[in-house]
Amino acid sequence: MTNPQALRPQALHLADLSTPCLILDADRMDRNIARLRDRLTDLGVTLRPHLKTGKSVEVAQRMMPTPQGPATVSTLQEARRFADAGVRDIIYAVGVSPAKLPEILTMRREGVDLAILLDSVEQAAAVAQASREAGHAIPAFIEIDCDGHRAGVLPQDGDRLRAIAAALSQGGELRGVLTHAGGSYDARGDDALRACAEAERLAVVTAAQHLRDGGFACPVVSVGSTPTAHRAQDLTGVTEVRAGVFVFFDLVMAGIGICRHEDIALSVLATVIGHQQDKGWILVDAGWMALSRDRGTAGQAVDQGYGLVCDVEGRPFGDLIVVQANQEHGVLALRPGSEADLPPLAIGDRVRIFPNHACATAAQHDRYHVVDQGSDIVTAIWPRFGGW
Amino acid sequence: MTNPQALRPQALHLADLSTPCLILDADRMDRNIARLRDRLTDLGVTLRPHLKTGKSVEVAQRMMPTPQGPATVSTLQEARRFADAGVRDIIYAVGVSPAKLPEILTMRREGVDLAILLDSVEQAAAVAQASREAGHAIPAFIEIDCDGHRAGVLPQDGDRLRAIAAALSQGGELRGVLTHAGGSYDARGDDALRACAEAERLAVVTAAQHLRDGGFACPVVSVGSTPTAHRAQDLTGVTEVRAGVFVFFDLVMAGIGICRHEDIALSVLATVIGHQQDKGWILVDAGWMALSRDRGTAGQAVDQGYGLVCDVEGRPFGDLIVVQANQEHGVLALRPGSEADLPPLAIGDRVRIFPNHACATAAQHDRYHVVDQGSDIVTAIWPRFGGW
Numbered sequence: 001m002t003n004p005q006a007l008r009p010q011a012l013h014l015a016d017l018s019t020p021c022l023i024l025d026a027d028r029m030d031r032n033i034a035r036l037r038d039r040l041t042d043l044g045v046t047l048r049p050h051l052k053t054g055k056s057v058e059v060a061q062r063m064m065p066t067p068q069g070p071a072t073v074s075t076l077q078e079a080r081r082f083a084d085a086g087v088r089d090i091i092y093a094v095g096v097s098p099a100k101l102p103e104i105l106t107m108r109r110e111g112v113d114l115a116i117l118l119d120s121v122e123q124a125a126a127v128a129q130a131s132r133e134a135g136h137a138i139p140a141f142i143e144i145d146c147d148g149h150r151a152g153v154l155p156q157d158g159d160r161l162r163a164i165a166a167a168l169s170q171g172g173e174l175r176g177v178l179t180h181a182g183g184s185y186d187a188r189g190d191d192a193l194r195a196c197a198e199a200e201r202l203a204v205v206t207a208a209q210h211l212r213d214g215g216f217a218c219p220v221v222s223v224g225s226t227p228t229a230h231r232a233q234d235l236t237g238v239t240e241v242r243a244g245v246f247v248f249f250d251l252v253m254a255g256i257g258i259c260r261h262e263d264i265a266l267s268v269l270a271t272v273i274g275h276q277q278d279k280g281w282i283l284v285d286a287g288w289m290a291l292s293r294d295r296g297t298a299g300q301a302v303d304q305g306y307g308l309v310c311d312v313e314g315r316p317f318g319d320l321i322v323v324q325a326n327q328e329h330g331v332l333a334l335r336p337g338s339e340a341d342l343p344p345l346a347i348g349d350r351v352r353i354f355p356n357h358a359c360a361t362a363a364q365h366d367r368y369h370v371v372d373q374g375s376d377i378v379t380a381i382w383p384r385f386g387g388w
Numbered sequence: 389m390t391n392p393q394a395l396r397p398q399a400l401h402l403a404d405l406s407t408p409c410l411i412l413d414a415d416r417m418d419r420n421i422a423r424l425r426d427r428l429t430d431l432g433v434t435l436r437p438h439l440k441t442g443k444s445v446e447v448a449q450r451m452m453p454t455p456q457g458p459a460t461v462s463t464l465q466e467a468r469r470f471a472d473a474g475v476r477d478i479i480y481a482v483g484v485s486p487a488k489l490p491e492i493l494t495m496r497r498e499g500v501d502l503a504i505l506l507d508s509v510e511q512a513a514a515v516a517q518a519s520r521e522a523g524h525a526i527p528a529f530i531e532i533d534c535d536g537h538r539a540g541v542l543p544q545d546g547d548r549l550r551a552i553a554a555a556l557s558q559g560g561e562l563r564g565v566l567t568h569a570g571g572s573y574d575a576r577g578d579d580a581l582r583a584c585a586e587a588e589r590l591a592v593v594t595a596a597q598h599l600r601d602g603g604f605a606c607p608v609v610s611v612g613s614t615p616t617a618h619r620a621q622d623l624t625g626v627t628e629v630r631a632g633v634f635v636f637f638d639l640v641m642a643g644i645g646i647c648r649h650e651d652i653a654l655s656v657l658a659t660v661i662g663h664q665q666d667k668g669w670i671l672v673d674a675g676w677m678a679l680s681r682d683r684g685t686a687g688q689a690v691d692q693g694y695g696l697v698c699d700v701e702g703r704p705f706g707d708l709i710v711v712q713a714n715q716e717h718g719v720l721a722l723r724p725g726s727e728a729d730l731p732p733l734a735i736g737d738r739v740r741i742f743p744n745h746a747c748a749t750a751a752q753h754d755r756y757h758v759v760d761q762g763s764d765i766v767t768a769i770w771p772r773f774g775g776w
Contacts, residue, residue: 018464018487018488018491018776019485019487019776020776021776052715052716074677074715074716075677075716076406094661094673094716094717095661095662095671095673095717096661097407097659097660097661097673097735097736098735098736099406099407099659099736100406103406119662120662120663120735122734122735123661123662123735126735126736145664148667150671150712150714150717150719151661151662151664151671151717182714271485271487272485273482273483273484273485273511273539274483274507274508274511274539275508276533276539279536283483283538283539285482285483285485288682288748289462289463289751289774290776292681293680293681293682293683293748294676294681295681324538326538326570327440327462327747327748328440328462328463328482329482329483329538329539331538346510347485347486347508347510347511347514348485348486348487348514359715360676360681360715363677363752364751364774365775366774366775386677386752386754387753387754388406388407388408388409388678
């Protein structure tokens with residue numbers, strides 16, 4: 001897991017790090033990546049990892065099938081950064097606004113096959129016009145709404161699909177159809193997740209058929225969410241799967257049942273700074289600035305507060321969670337109803353906190369401190385970026 | 389409001405900016421600062437602004453009474469950055485861990501009067517020992533718990549206060565007592581806020597008296613929260629007031645009644661990227677990455693979702709809020725029960741979104757685009773920093 005390009009401090013230990021900071025367990029990450037890659041190989045589809053979770057060249061290199069991609073991004077900043085690192089096959093998977101087209105054309109002219117997403121005739125007409133003016137066809141996906149949770153065209157709305165494809169064809173390129181089963185985050189149980197995955201598949205396959213019936217080629221049929229990627233039984237008609245959070249996993253994914261706590265590769269290292277003994281509180285120096293405000297487990301069967309607290313080697317204490325978060329203070333306490341004892345953590349002791357949502361927690365930090373599982377040696381520091 | 393040190397683009401307009409991005413209305417900010425400063429002058433106390441909201445040298449320079457301070461910070465990163473910009477009087481107002489003392493000593497030796505916070509005999513003993521070993525007395529405040537919401541010693545616990553002061557006096561320096569009425573964020577109505585302010589005052593004055601009765605000098609008596617700073621009627625015995633979010637204000641503060649919507653200086657500029665007409669949804673390119681996951685108004689009388697949507701000049705449409713946020717998607721819709729019409733926003737149109745919590749939303753960005761009220765010209769770009 002070492003990377004000669006990344007900074008490799010000499011014998012830096014977890015105890016040497018200023019807290020709060022972000023810890024990445026490389027062994028767990030590598031296992032998580034191998035697990036999904038093997039699964040999709042068996043299903044006969046390509047993995048197009050979503051790089052928005054890591055926002056790191058080093059993490060991306062481990063997730064992608066090749067150094068050139070394929071990849072998915074959520075911002076043009078990600079597209080630029082990963083293109084600069086050599087990635088050549090990218091989908092920008094957020095509906096495009098016309099003002100972003102000049103920058104997209106610039107990246108395409110530099111040799112990056114950057115494709116975009118849209119779900120309206122207005123967008124398609126703008127892309128076609130920009131393509132004509134540039135003398136360069138911009139490839140676009142039509143976003144399909146498979147579960148009503150966000151954007152996209154309904155898969156059975158053949159008229160609208162063909163109208164968009166027709167508008168796009170006046171200069172642009174229809175690359176395919178794409179959907180994201182965001183609703184799978186609310187599904188409970190493997191049967192429900194398998195049903196989400198099949199609904200996701202059926203939505204894009206149906207939409208692709210409507211387009212092909214209208215005479216439009218639709219070479220790429222793209223689905224993706226970590227829960228459905230891990231529960232799909234059959235992906236007939238699908239050409240690629242996008243997923244992101246599978247690389248680190250988190251408490252939301254564990255709550256859905258897609259991973260175990262011992263698969264979670266990301267944690268925040270924090271230091272005990274006080275106690276309120278009468279309340280059963282331990283205070284640490286990781287608040288919402290370090291953990292994020294994400295409360296993704298609040299609606300799940302087990303509410304993990306702002307995070308599940310582990311010892312410094314990454315083993316959960318059990319019922320100890322972050323019950324409250326201020327900007328730079330986290331309040332640790334036993335979850336309601338617990339009969340466990342509060343661990344004897346003294347001022348200066350360190351803990352690791354699993355996040356609700358890896359994408360949100362990682363976004364609060366500018367670097368990963370990489371360790372091997374069970375080791376306290378920081379083997380590398382990998383930068384991560386933000387912005388748009 | 390111009391600053392010769394900051395980058396001043398030539399005739400950059402809001403329409404030229406890539407979205408999402410952060411907009412700072414300098415006129416509103418300046419009025420907010422003047423309002424609190426005038427108020428505290430009338431009450432006879434010093435303003436020691438909390439710089440964690442802005443995390444910007446340019447914003448800090450406008451908030452502080454002098455270029456050298458006084459100032460409050462929430463991380464050592466803030467202390468370093470503001471010290472590098474010339475600030476010399478700083479309180480690091482999060483309970484200290486012993487591992488942070490060497491860096492604190494380094495900054496003190498460089499001429500920064502950096503004081504720290506603690507609430508236990510263990511911390512006081514560690515500070516005293518580090519002070520003795522360095523031959524340099526580190527000044528510390530004892531944190532007082534005025535409302536049970538976080539850390540601190542109960543004000544009536546004279547024995548514990550004196551034990552901490554005694555431990556600290558073996559090498560360190562007792563600078564004073566400090567409290568933060570975080571509970572004021574949950575208070576409703578001016579009477580309740582005035583009661584919070586009086587409880588905050590009474591807590592530190594009582595604690596200071598216990599220490600003085602024990603023979604310990606307690607020169608500084610520090611209170612602070614934006615709601616109590618704006619509602620305190622009498623600050624007898626208090627020497628300084630800390631507050632941060634007053635500089636920008638936000639929807640939480642408006643919900644408490646401390647500001648009006650037209651005082652909110654911070655907003656996120658976003659672009660319309662789609663519609664789901666059957667659901668009454670407008671999609672924009674600002675999700676939780678740009679807005680933060682903060683839902684501080686969720687428990688208030690008016691839930692503003694992930695933010696209140698304004699036209700591009702910063703005037704609220706009325707009932708249009710961000711009802712849902714994915715990483716890079718925001719879903720705009722009328723608030724439940726509204727009888728208003730959805731504004732006719734087309735793809736490519738721009739909106740500004742007021743944040744629930746200015747500290748959390750600003751933290752998602754690396755720069756402020758500064759405008760004057762009602763103007764679309766960006767007069768400056770001010771960097772902001774993060775990290776610890």
